Each structure stands twice: as structure tokens, then as C-alpha cells.
Amino acid sequence: MLILKRFIMMAVTIWVIVTVTFVIMHVIPGDPFASDSTNYPPEVLANMRSEYHLDEPLPIQYVDYLRDLCTLDLGPSIEFKSRTVNQLIADGFPASALLGLQALVIAVFFGLLFGIVAALNHNGIVDYIVMGLAIFGISVPSFILAPLLIKYFSVEWKLLPVASWGTWRHSILPSLSLALMPMAIIARFIRSSMLEVLNQNYIKTADAKGIGIVSIIVKHAIRNAIIPVISFLGPLIAALITGTFVIEKIFAIPGLGKYFVDSIFNRDYPVILGTTVFFSVVLIIVLFVADLSYRLIDPRIKLTSKGD
Amino acid sequence: MATLSEERALFRPVPKHSLDNEQIKRPLTKQWKITLTSILKNKLALLGMIILFVIVVMAIIGPHLVPYNYSDQSLTNGNIAPNSQHWFGTDDLGRDMWSRTWYGARISLTIGVFAALIDIFIGLVVGGVSGYMAGRGKIGDRIDNILMRLVEVLYSIPYLLVVILLLVIMKPGLKTIIIALSITGWVSMARIVRGQILQLKEQEYVAAAQKLGTPHYKIILRHLFPNMLGIIIVNLTFTIPNAIFAESFLSFIGLGVQAPIASWGTMCNDALGVILSGQWWRLFFPGFMISLTMFAFNVFGDGLQDALDPHSRD
Numbered sequence: 093m094l095i096l097k098r099f100i101m102m103a104v105t106i107w108v109i110v111t112v113t114f115v116i117m118h119v120i121p122g123d124p125f126a127s128d129s130t131n132y133p134p135e136v137l138a139n140m141r142s143e144y145h146l147d148e149p150l151p152i153q154y155v156d157y158l159r160d161l162c163t164l165d166l167g168p169s170i171e172f173k174s175r176t177v178n179q180l181i182a183d184g185f186p187a188s189a190l191l192g193l194q195a196l197v198i199a200v201f202f203g204l205l206f207g208i209v210a211a212l213n214h215n216g217i218v219d220y221i222v223m224g225l226a227i228f229g230i231s232v233p234s235f236i237l238a239p240l241l242i243k244y245f246s247v248e249w250k251l252l253p254v255a256s257w258g259t260w261r262h263s264i265l266p267s268l269s270l271a272l273m274p275m276a277i278i279a280r281f282i283r284s285s286m287l288e289v290l291n292q293n294y295i296k297t298a299d300a301k302g303i304g305i306v307s308i309i310v311k312h313a314i315r316n317a318i319i320p321v322i323s324f325l326g327p328l329i330a331a332l333i334t335g336t337f338v339i340e341k342i343f344a345i346p347g348l349g350k351y352f353v354d355s356i357f358n359r360d361y362p363v364i365l366g367t368t369v370f371f372s373v374v375l376i377i378v379l380f381v382a383d384l385s386y387r388l389i390d391p392r393i394k395l396t397s398k399g400d
Numbered sequence: 401m402a403t404l405s406e407e408r409a410l411f412r413p414v415p416k417h418s419l420d421n422e423q424i425k426r427p428l429t430k431q432w433k434i435t436l437t438s439i440l441k442n443k444l445a446l447l448g449m450i451i452l453f454v455i456v457v458m459a460i461i462g463p464h465l466v467p468y469n470y471s472d473q474s475l476t477n478g479n480i481a482p483n484s485q486h487w488f489g490t491d492d493l494g495r496d497m498w499s500r501t502w503y504g505a506r507i508s509l510t511i512g513v514f515a516a517l518i519d520i521f522i523g524l525v526v527g528g529v530s531g532y533m534a535g536r537g538k539i540g541d542r543i544d545n546i547l548m549r550l551v552e553v554l555y556s557i558p559y560l561l562v563v564i565l566l567l568v569i570m571k572p573g574l575k576t577i578i579i580a581l582s583i584t585g586w587v588s589m590a591r592i593v594r595g596q597i598l599q600l601k602e603q604e605y606v607a608a609a610q611k612l613g614t615p616h617y618k619i620i621l622r623h624l625f626p627n628m629l630g631i632i633i634v635n636l637t638f639t640i641p642n643a644i645f646a647e648s649f650l651s652f653i654g655l656g657v658q659a660p661i662a663s664w665g666t667m668c669n670d671a672l673g674v675i676l677s678g679q680w681w682r683l684f685f686p687g688f689m690i691s692l693t694m695f696a697f698n699v700f701g702d703g704l705q706d707a708l709d710p711h712s713r714d
Contacts, residue, residue: 105553116565231695233645235652236687239672338652342672353653356568364565 098383102376109372110161110365114154117364144170146361157365166366171358177366184348185370187257191339191347192332194263195270199328203275204318207282208309214287222279229276238269238342257345266343270336274328278321285317292316315389322389325382333371438707445703451696455689459509462502470503471495471660479674482681489681491670500662501685507663508644508693511577515643516636518582523589524632526551528620530590531597548594554587563646567655574657577650581643592635596628630708637701641694648690664690 132140141147145156160167166177210222245252245265253262289295290313298308337349348367355363439445463470466487474494482489488497530547533540566580600606601624609619644664650656651665659666664686671682 101549101552108553113565116569119569227695227698230698231691232687233648233690233694235649235672236668236683236691239683338649341653353564356564368565 098380102380105376106369106373107158110158110369111154113365113368114157117361118150144168144362161369166369167362169355169360169363171355171360171363177362180351180363181348181366181370184346184351187345188333188336188340188347188349191263191266191270191336191345192329194267195274195332196329198267198271199274199278199332200321202271203278203321204282204314206275206279208286208314208317210279210283211286211290212309219283223283226276226279226283229272230280232272234269234273235338235342237272238265238339241265241269242342257343257347262343262345266339266345269342270332270339274332277324277328281321281324282317285320286313289313289317318389319386322382322386325378329375329378329382333375435704435707439700439703442703442706444699445707448696448698448700448703451692452700455505455693455696456509458502459505462505463499466496466498468496468499470499470662479679481679488685489679491667491682492674497667497681497685500667501664501689504662504664504667504686505689507574507657507661508647508665508690511574511581511647511663512640512644514578515581515585515646516639518578519585519589519639519643520632520636522582522586523593524625526586527590527593528597528624531594532601532616532620532624534594534598547590551587551590554584555591563650564655567650572655572658574661577647577656580650581646585639585643589635589639592631593628596631597624600624600627634701634705634708637697637704641697644690644693 138147145153148156157167164178166181169175169177169180172180206222206226210219213219242265252265253259257263295308295312298312303311336345336347337353339345340347340349341353348370351363352367352371354360355367439449468486472495474490477486477490477494478492480486480490480494482497486496486498488501490496491500526547530544530551534544535541562584563580566583567576570576570579597620606619606623609623614622647656647663648665648668651663652669654669656665656669657663667686668683668690671679671686674682
């Protein structure tokens with residue numbers, strides 16, 4: 093029942109996003125053929141507009157769009173002739189998703205590791221080093237880190253390719269630059285919640301029973317310390333999704349972020365709508381999964397229809 | 401065996417003057433004074449405070465310390481490394497980087513501060529109303545529900561999409577960026593405020609005020625808001641750098657302030673093409689300033705959070 097409610101809520105959210113984007117998009121001055129208007133006679137332009145149904149009244153375009161959306165058809169791209177938005181997404185998304193996923197894995201794994209090590213070494217030298225790195229990670233934006241990584245790892249030391257996309261080696265630097273900030277945030281979160289958890293009586297009991305330190309951490313501590321990180325995972329993934337825009341630009345990666353930014357400048361209506369809807373759906377599903385995983389990790393938390 | 405009267409003689413009445421010991425000798429300390437002392441003791445937070453102070457002062461006087469304007473071009477003096485004339489070097493159009501860096505500080509800080517203030521204002525209103533109305537009859541619950549659904553919907557839209565769309569509709573400029581950033585930014589503030597209000601309104605003093613017939617707006621303004629001030633201020637120290645960061649990010653993909661106005665983000669973006677040709681100062685100064693500001697706000701915010709938390713006080 094609650095899950096059903098959540099699904100209805102998700103559908104409503106997507107509908108609101110489509111509507112808002114549709115309205116905003118048509119309020120933007122200019123249309124996809126604005127730059128061609130001096131090159132072609134008005135009859136040709138009118139034909140082009142009718143080809144993409146831009147001459148019909150807006151409410152009809154809106155209803156048409158919603159109807160097509162239900163069959164997962166996002167329409168044709170106007171700028172990239174003869175290609176559909178579905179094809180563009182299919183082209184661009186794998187690179188963006190791989191980049192984001194790799195960054196997420198790096199951020200979560202090393203964030204957890206550093207946070208736990210720092211907490212176990214509370215106020216020791218390792219703690220200070222890790223927290224120093226974390227503050228560095230939070231302070232330096234990815235678009236400053238990325239050029240520095242390129243300069244040293246690719247140009248000076250020639251260890252990795254400078255840019256573009258292809259082999260796995262191409263994805264190392266972009267993933268690292270994308271992962272640093274979330275990794276630092278996770279490490280800080282985990283450290284402070286770990287310090288709290290390690291003081292609890294059940295940890296002392298486990299210790300008194302003679303359970304080894306590794307078992308205590310893996311079986312008892314992490315499960316309780318990870319909750320605040322999961323609630324942060326939604327915004328984190330949103331940041332990774334949008335963060336790839338900049339990283340894709342710096343490393344010249346043919347991902348979805350590039351299509352999105354270009355489509356706005358070109359007034360490529362179907363691409364703007366399609367990518368916005370696609371990004372939002374990805375984000376909504378991720379938020380939903382994060383909510384579900386709460387319950388797996390901590391059975392005391394009940395899945396409710398409310399956000400918090 | 402001692403008699404009762406003998407036993408009683410073993411007890412002596414307490415002399416009256418010793419009751420003075422019960423008095424509170426230490427003068428009452430105001431909350432802000434406790435906070436300040438606590439921050440001054442925290443070296444990292446103090447460092448953050450000093451850095452912020454220096455950046456603000458330099459943003460005001462920095463551009464006036466050199467004879468160059470931030471937008472004056474001098475093509476013959478392009479791409480000069482830092483020297484005694486141009487302390488931070490010049491960019492490819494011969495514009496003085498020192499002047500541009502501090503001018504950029506003005507732009508970035510203005511955007512950060514205003515966007516954060518608007519966020520907090522809207523967040524307080526929406527979160528306050530929503531949290532206060534929750535559990536107050538059918539209508540109250542409905543208002544809370546509607547506002548929270550709105551927040552939820554906004555929360556699940558990637559903010560950058562909205563910001564970019566808005567930037568394209570409105571004329572590019574400082575005002576547009578501030579509006580675009582705050583239109584999605586208030587959501588997390590509203591959630592925090594609502595959570596706080598839900599917690600605080602169960603306290604006895606709020607119940608007492610209600611029974612005494614205090615009007616709703618007065619309960620919210622006089623009893624609830626002052627008790628959340630700490631959390632709000634701490635949130636401010638995290639919202640400002642986020643807004644500065646978002647502005648740099650937008651400038652970086654070409655949607656920020658328009659030339660010739662400089663912000664740290666546009667300067668980094670301009671420097672991207674030349675970083676490989678050895679002009680390190682083009683990226684270093686604006687990039688370093690962004691990082692330094694983020695660092696200062698973060699450590700200062702952490703210190704403030706500890707200072708305002710009675711549990712962590714010694």
C-alpha cells in the first residue's frame with residue numbers, strides 16, 4: 093500500500109517536472125529555427141515548423157507530448173537531424189552513467205574506509221591526516237581539481253590519457269575528480285557517526301565477549317554508522333549526475349550532460365524535455381532505492397509515505 | 401546506649417551564613433559570549449573566521465590597491481607572469497589578475513550571501529508554517545501535506561536543470577543568478593526548519609504560551625524562531641559556500657555572469673584552455689580563492705556548530 097502510494101507520488105512528480113519544463117521551455121524567447129530565419133524563405137521555415145508540430149497550439153503539443161511519453165517515445169531531435177531523443181540518450185547515457193557509477197563506488201568505498209580508520213584512530217595522527225584530506229576535498233571544486241590532475245598525471249608524468257573517452261584508462265581521472273568531494277563528505281559523516289556508535293554499550297558488550305575488532309566493526313558498527321550516509325546518498329547522486337556536466341566538458345567525454353547543455357543553447361525542445369525527464373526519473377528512482385535500503389540496513393525504520 | 405537527646409546533640413544546626421554557598425557567584429553569561437569564547441578556543445574555526453575577514457576586506461579595498469581596472473584591456477601586456485607590476489599576473493587580454501580576483505570576490509560573495517539569505521527567508525516561512533500547522537486539525541494537516549509535497553517534488557528535480565532553464569529565460573546577470581540559485585535552494589532549509597518546529601512545539605513553554613492565549617504568529621516569532629537560531633546560523637555558513645560553488649559551476653559551463661564582469665568561476669573557466677601552456681597563475685589565483693573561501697566557511701561553520709551545541713561544551 094505504502095509502496096503503491098510512493099509510485100503514485102513518483103508519477104505525480106514526473107508529471108509536474110514535465111509540465112514545468114514544458115512551460116518554461118516555451119516561455120524562453122526564440123525557437124529552434126531562430127538562427128536559420130535569415131537563411132531560408134518563410135515558407136520553408138513554416139514547413140520545418142509543421143514537420144515538428146511546432147505550429148500547433150501549445151495545449152495540443154503538450155497533450156501529444158504526454159501521450160508519446162507514456163509509450164516512452166521522447167520524440168525527434170531538431171538539432172541532430174534524423175535522430176531521436178531516445179537515440180541520443182542511448183548514445184550519451186552509458187558514458188555518463190559509467191562515470192557517475194565509478195565515482196560513486198570510489199566515493200563510498202574510500203569514504204567509508206577513511207572515515208572508519210579515522211574514527212578508530214580518534215585524535216591520532218591518522219585521524220588528523222584523513223580529516224585534513226577531507227577538508228581539502230570539500231574545499232577544492234572538481235573543475236579546479238580536474239585541470240590539475242590532467243596537468244600532472246597526463247602532461248607532466250604521462251601516466252594517463254589527457255582527455256576523450258574509450259578505454260578504461262580514460263575514465264580514471266574523470267572519476268577521481270568527480271569522486272573527491274563526495275568521498276570527503278562521506279568520510280566526515282562516517283567518522284562522526286562511527287565515534288558515536290563505538291561508545292555504545294552493545295559495542296562494549298561485543299568487545300567484552302572477546303569478539304575481534306574486525307568483526308565488531310563489520311557486524312555491529314558499520315550497520316549503525318552508515319544510516320546518515322544513506323540519507324545523504326540521494327543528494328549525492330544528484331550532485332554526481334549534474335557534476336558530470338563539467339567533468340564531461342573538461343575531459344571531452346561524449347556524455348548526456350553535453351547534449352543537455354547544448355540543447356538549451358540550441359532551443360532543441362524535444363532534447364531539453366527528454367533529458368530533463370530522463371535525469372529526473374533517474375534521480376527519483378535512486379531516491380526511492382535509497383529509501384528502501386534504509387529498511388534493509390535498519391529494520392527499525394519503517395517505510396512511510398512522508399519524506400522524513 | 402546513648403539517649404535520644406545525646407544523639408541529637410551530635411547534630412549541629414547549619415550556621416545561617418553558609419547558605420551563601422548556594423548562591424550563584426559566577427555572573428550569568430550571555431549566549432553569544434559563550435559562543436564567541438568557544439570559537440576563539442577552536443583554532444581551526446578562528447583561522448576560518450580570520451580568512452573570511454581578510455577576504456571580505458580585500459574584496460572591498462583590493463581592486464583599489466593597484467592602478468588597473470578589472471576590465472581594462474591591454475593587449476600588449478597579455479599573459480604576463482606575476483611580477484612587481486601585476487602582482488597576480490595578467491590574462492590573455494592583458495587584464496590585471498589581482499584586480500580581477502578581488503573584484504571577482506565581490507561578485508562571488510554577493511551571490512553567496514544574498515542567495516543564502518533568500519533561501520533562509522523562504523525556508524523559514526514555508527518550513528515554519530508547515531511544521532506549525534502539522535497536527536493542528538484537518539486543515540492544518542492538509543496545509544502541511546501540500547507544502548511538504550511541493551518540497552518533495554522540488555527536491556527530486558536536479559537543481560541544475562531548473563537553474564539552467566531559468567538562466568536562459570531571464571536576462572543573464574547577477575540578479576538572475578541569485579534568483580535562480582534560491583528558487584531551488586530553499587528546499588533543504590524548509591525541511592530543517594520544519595523538523596525543528598515539530599520538535600520544539602512539543603515543549604512545555606510553547607504549551608504554556610498557547611494556554612495563555614498567545615497568538616500563533618507571536619508563538620512562532622517569539623518562542624520558536626529564537627530557539628532555532630543556532631541551527632539557522634550554522635546552516636547559513638554551509639549555504640553561502642554552496643551558493644558560491646554553484647555560481648562558479650554555472651559560470652564554468654558558460655551560464656554565469658557575463659563578460660567583462662569577473663567572478664571566480666568565469667576566471668577559472670577562461671583559464672581552462674591555457675592551463676597546459678604553463679600559465680599557472682590564470683587558474684591558480686581564482687581557484688585558490690574559491691578553495692580558500694570554501695575551507696574558511698566550512699571550518700568556521702563546524703566550529704560554530706560545536707560552540708552552539710550544549711552537549712559538546714566543556
